[in-house]
Amino acid sequence: MIDLQGVAKSFDGTEAISPLDLPIRPRATTVLIGPSGCGKSTLLRLMIGLLTPSQGKVLFDGQPMSASALAGIRRRIGYVIQDGGLFPHLTARENACLMAQHLGWPEARQVERLDELADLTQFPLDGFNRYPVQLSGGQRQRVALIRALMLDPELLLMDEPLGALDPMIRHALQDDLRDIFRALNKTVVMVTHDMHEAAFFADHIVLMRDGTVVQQGTLEDLLDRPADPFVSAFINAQRQELGP
Amino acid sequence: MRLVVLIACLCLSALSAHAKDQIVVGSKAFTESIILGYVLADIALDAGFDASHRPNVGGNRVVFDAALSGDIDLYIDYTGTLTRETLVGQHLESDAEIPAALARFGLGLGPRLGFNNTYVLAMRRDAYPEITKTSDLKDHPDLRFGFSNEFMDRADGWPALRRVYDLPQTDVRGMEHELSYRAVASGAVDVMVAYSTDANIARFDLRLLEDDRNLFPQYDAVVVYRLDLEDRFPGFVDHLNVLTETINDEQMRDLNATVTLERKSEQQAAAAFVSQRLNLNSADIAQSGFWARLAENTLNHMVLVGISLSAAIILAIPLGLLAFRKPRLRQFVLGGVGILQTIPSLALFVFMIPLVGIGGPPAIIALFLYSLLPIVRNTFSGLMDIPQPLRESAEALGLPGGVILRRIELPLAARSILSGIKTAAVINVGTATLGALIGAGGYGQPILTGIRLADTGLILEGAIPAALLALATQGLFELLERAVVPKGLRLPRANAGA
Numbered sequence: 001m002i003d004l005q006g007v008a009k010s011f012d013g014t015e016a017i018s019p020l021d022l023p024i025r026p027r028a029t030t031v032l033i034g035p036s037g038c039g040k041s042t043l044l045r046l047m048i049g050l051l052t053p054s055q056g057k058v059l060f061d062g063q064p065m066s067a068s069a070l071a072g073i074r075r076r077i078g079y080v081i082q083d084g085g086l087f088p089h090l091t092a093r094e095n096a097c098l099m100a101q102h103l104g105w106p107e108a109r110q111v112e113r114l115d116e117l118a119d120l121t122q123f124p125l126d127g128f129n130r131y132p133v134q135l136s137g138g139q140r141q142r143v144a145l146i147r148a149l150m151l152d153p154e155l156l157l158m159d160e161p162l163g164a165l166d167p168m169i170r171h172a173l174q175d176d177l178r179d180i181f182r183a184l185n186k187t188v189v190m191v192t193h194d195m196h197e198a199a200f201f202a203d204h205i206v207l208m209r210d211g212t213v214v215q216q217g218t219l220e221d222l223l224d225r226p227a228d229p230f231v232s233a234f235i236n237a238q239r240q241e242l243g244p
Numbered sequence: 245m246r247l248v249v250l251i252a253c254l255c256l257s258a259l260s261a262h263a264k265d266q267i268v269v270g271s272k273a274f275t276e277s278i279i280l281g282y283v284l285a286d287i288a289l290d291a292g293f294d295a296s297h298r299p300n301v302g303g304n305r306v307v308f309d310a311a312l313s314g315d316i317d318l319y320i321d322y323t324g325t326l327t328r329e330t331l332v333g334q335h336l337e338s339d340a341e342i343p344a345a346l347a348r349f350g351l352g353l354g355p356r357l358g359f360n361n362t363y364v365l366a367m368r369r370d371a372y373p374e375i376t377k378t379s380d381l382k383d384h385p386d387l388r389f390g391f392s393n394e395f396m397d398r399a400d401g402w403p404a405l406r407r408v409y410d411l412p413q414t415d416v417r418g419m420e421h422e423l424s425y426r427a428v429a430s431g432a433v434d435v436m437v438a439y440s441t442d443a444n445i446a447r448f449d450l451r452l453l454e455d456d457r458n459l460f461p462q463y464d465a466v467v468v469y470r471l472d473l474e475d476r477f478p479g480f481v482d483h484l485n486v487l488t489e490t491i492n493d494e495q496m497r498d499l500n501a502t503v504t505l506e507r508k509s510e511q512q513a514a515a516a517f518v519s520q521r522l523n524l525n526s527a528d529i530a531q532s533g534f535w536a537r538l539a540e541n542t543l544n545h546m547v548l549v550g551i552s553l554s555a556a557i558i559l560a561i562p563l564g565l566l567a568f569r570k571p572r573l574r575q576f577v578l579g580g581v582g583i584l585q586t587i588p589s590l591a592l593f594v595f596m597i598p599l600v601g602i603g604g605p606p607a608i609i610a611l612f613l614y615s616l617l618p619i620v621r622n623t624f625s626g627l628m629d630i631p632q633p634l635r636e637s638a639e640a641l642g643l644p645g646g647v648i649l650r651r652i653e654l655p656l657a658a659r660s661i662l663s664g665i666k667t668a669a670v671i672n673v674g675t676a677t678l679g680a681l682i683g684a685g686g687y688g689q690p691i692l693t694g695i696r697l698a699d700t701g702l703i704l705e706g707a708i709p710a711a712l713l714a715l716a717t718q719g720l721f722e723l724l725e726r727a728v729v730p731k732g733l734r735l736p737r738a739n740a741g742a
Contacts, residue, residue, distance in 0.1 A: 045636070050636050050639060052639060056310075070642075074639075075642045079637070079640035081633050081637060082633070085633045085634055086637075087634060087638070087652055087732075088656070088732050089656060089732040089733050090730075098641060098643065099641050102644075132732065134735060147641075168540065193729065196438065
C-alpha cells in the first residue's frame with residue numbers, strides 16, 4: 001500500500017528521521033508510537049506528502065510521490081489530525097463535502113455518502129448544518145473522520161485523533177473508531193503516544209525513538225521479546241500510569 | 245465587490261469629462277491670486293474664448309509646474325518671485341532677462357498689471373505724521389519695531405533695512421505677521437512691515453512709508469502664459485494687454501479687501517473689477533449656495549477616496565498574498581509599501597505633478613499609495629495567522645492551490661483583510677482633505693479657503709463633513725463585516741458537551 005524506502009528527513013541540518021525502511025501492511029491498522037519528538041508525526045506527514053524526504057523515497061501503490069502525482073494520491077488517502085483540522089468558516093457538511101464538490105459530485109451522491117458516513121460514525125444528521133464551534137470535541141472528530149472518508153480512500157492516516165478529547169468522550173469514540181476500522185477493513189496508520197491506545201487499535205505496532213524504529217511487531221512481540229531495554233521501559237512506564 | 249467596481253467606473257468617467265479644448269487659468273492659493281485668476285478668465289470669456297479658472301492650484305512651485313505640464317495655460321506671478329525663487333537657478337541680473345529665461349520653459353511673460361506687492365513699512369496714520377519715508381526713521385531712535393518673523397530672518401529683511409537706512413532703533417521684535425497689525429493699531433509697536441496690497445492696510449488705516457532708497461525688490465504682478473497659447477487660441481495673448489497697468493497698489497488692496505473684509509467671493513470681486521474698470525461683460529456669477537457647495541465637495545471627495553481605495557484594494561490583496569507565498573519577496577513587498585507611508589503627503593503630491601499634472605489624478609495616486617500598507621499588511625498577517633493544522637488539512641485533502649486560496653485561505657483571512665481596508669479607508673478620507681492643496685477639490689477646499697480668509701465657518705464646512713464621512717465609512721465597514729466575514733468565524737464558542 002504505502003512503502004517507505006530508505007527515508008530520512010532533516011530540518012535545518014538536524015536529523016528528525018534517520019534512514020529507515022517501513023512497508024505499511026494493507027488492510028491492517030499500524031500504530032506509530034513513541035515519546036514526543038521521536039519522529040512519529042513527521043513520518044505520517046511524509047506519507048501524505050506534506051513533507052518531502054531528504055533521502056529515500058515514499059511509494060504509494062508502487063508509485064513514487066512526485067509533485068504531479070500528489071494531488072491524485074491524496075484523494076486516495078484520508079487524513080485526520082488531533083483537533084480535527086476542520087475549517088471554522090464552513091459547516092460540518094461543507095467541510096465534509098469540500099473535495100467531493102470540487103470533483104463535481106452531484107448533490108444526491110454527496111447526500112447519500114454523508115448519510116452512510118453519519119450512520120457509520122454515529123454523527124447526528126442535524127449536526128451537519130452546524131459550524132465547528134457549535135460542535136463538541138467528539139463531534140468535531142467524527143466530522144473530521146467523515147471528511148477523511150468521503151472519497152472512500154484506501155488509506156487512512158490519523159495523527160493523535162483522540163489526543164484532544166476528554167477521557168469519557170475519548171473512551172466512547174475509541175470504541176466507535178475500532179468498530180469503524182473493522183467495518184471498513186482499510187489500511188490505517190495511526191500515531192499516538194499512548195501505549196494503551198496502541199494496544200487497543202494495533203494489528204502492528206511500530207515503536208520509535210529519536211527518529212529510528214526501535215522495534216515493530218504485535219503487542220505480544222513487544223511485551224515478550226523486547227528488542228531493547230527502552231521498549232520495556234516505555235511500556236512499563238505507561239502501564240504504571242494506568243494502574244493495576 | 246461589484247459595488248466597488250461600479251463606483252470606480254463612475255468616478256473615472258466623471259474625471260475623464262475634463263477634456264482640454266479651452267483656456268485654463270490657474271491661481272496660487274491666496275486671495276489676490278485667485279481674484280486675478282477670475283479676472284483673466286473673465287477677459288478670455290469676454291473676448292469669445294472658452295475659458296475656465298482652476299482656483300487654489302497650490303503654492304508657487306505647484307502652480308509653475310502646472311503651467312509647465314500644461315494643466316494650466318496662464319496665471320499671475322510676481323517678478324520678484326520669478327527672479328528670486330522660481331528661476332533662481334538661471335541667475336538673472338535684472339527683470340529684463342525674465343522673458344528669455346521663461347522662454348526656455350516654453351513660457352512667456354505677459355503684461356504688467358501695475359501694482360507691486362512687496363514689503364512696505366507701515367505706521368498708524370495718526371502717529372508721527374512727520375515720518376513719510378523710510379529714511380525719516382533715522383531721526384527717531386526710540387521707535388519700537390514689530391516685524392514678522394520671516395522678515396526678521398531674511399537677509400533682505402531687517403538686517404538689510406538696518407544697513408541701508410543706517411537705522412539706530414534697538415527695540416525690534418519678531419512677531420506673527422497677522423498679529424503685528426493689531427500691535428501697531430493698538431500702539432504696542434510703532435512700525436511694522438506689511439505687504440503693499442494687503443487688505444489689512446486699509447482695515448487698520450495704516451500709513452505707508454516710501455522705500456526711498458529702493459531697498460525692497462520689485463514684486464510687480466505679471467501674467468505668465470504658455471507660449472503654445474498663441475497657436476491654440478490666436479489673438480488671445482495680444483488681447484491680454486487690456487490688463488496692462490490697470491491696477492495700482494491701492495486698487496489691488498481694495499480688491500483684496502472686498503474678499504477678506506466684505507466677505508464677497510473672489511469671483512464677485514473679479515466680476516466687479518472687469519465690468520467697472522475694463523468695461524467688459526463679466527461672466528454670470530451664480531454664487532453657489534451652501535448645499536450646492538457641500539454636494540460638489542462631497543462628490544469630489546468621494547471620487548478621490550473611491551478610486552484610490554478601489555485601486556488599492558485591487559493591488560494590495562495580491563501583494564499581501566505574494567508576500568505570504570514567496571518568503572524571498574516578503575521583505576521587499578512589506579518594506580516597499582512601508583517606505584511609501586513615510587513620504588510626507590504634501591511631498592508625494594508635489595512629486596506627482598510633473599508625472600500626472602495637478603488636480604484629481606496626482607491626489608488619487610498619492611492616496612492610492614498610502615492605502616496600500618494597511619491592506620497589504622493585514623492581508624499578509626491574516627494569511628500568516630491561519631493555524632498550521634488548518635493549512636495542512638487543506639493541503640492533505642488534495643485541493644489545488646487556487647481552490648485552497650479561494651475557499652479556505654481568503655475566507656479565513658477575511659476579517660483581517662477587511663479591517664485593513666477599513667483602516668485604509670478611514671485614513672484615506674482624512675488625507676484626501678490635503679488634496680485641495682494641489683487643486684483636487686473635496687472637503688479640503690473649504691478648509692483651505694477658510695484658513696486663508698480666517699473664516700471658521702468655512703473651515704467647519706469642510707472639517708465636519710470630513711469627520712462624518714470618516715465615521716460613516718467606519719460604520720459601513722462594520723456592516724460589511726457581517727456580509728464578508730463567514731458566519732462560522734463570528735459565532736461564539738459553544739459549551740461543548742459530548
